[in-house]
Amino acid sequence: MSKADVLASEPEYRPRDDEPFMNERQLEYFRRKLQAWKDEILRESRETVAHLQAETENHPDLADRATSETDRALELRTRDRQRKLISKIDEALRRIEDGSYGYCEETGEPIGLARLDARPIATLSLEAQERHERRERVHRDD
Known part of the structure; x- marks a missing residue:
């Protein structure tokens, strides 16, 4: 049995501080979480x-056709x-493999388990993300 199999067999493991x-x-936990998320998106x-x-039928009623086309456009935007x-999930999986996962791209500091659990594709610590958003707001207001 591989280490990954042993780690995966642990019931309801949650990373702790x-x-x-x-x-x-922790790496195996996040790898599995990211892969499950990706599998769910691909299934959908x-x-x-x-x-x-x-849904390729041609609707004779103009309103039905417009509704169908709007629904189709929304579905396609969602898929995009x-x-x-x-x-982004694939990039996170690559970072797990190269050892950089969980560390802020800007500061090199740990991102934090709670943030990674909530957003496993995060690349910035909470502080770096807030700085980034403040800069974005300032430049948007110009």
Whole structure:
């Protein structure tokens, strides 16, 4: 049995602040969380494609057609956002492999377990993210 299998067999493991940051158990926890998220998005995407293919009928009523086209456009926009999200998930999985996962891209400091658990694709610590958003607001107001 591999280390990953042993780690995965632990019931309801949750990373804790009192253990070494980004230890093997934590990395495996986040790897599984990211992979499950990606799998769910891909499953939903397949369902959407099947739904869009089934919904190719031509509606004789103009209002029905407009509603159908609006729904289709919304579905496609949602899929595009999810495609970008999958790219971010893949980047996070690569960071797990190269050892940089969990550390702020700006400061190199740990991002924090609570933030990573809530947003496993986070690349900035909370403080760095807030600075980034403040700069964005200032430049947007110009």
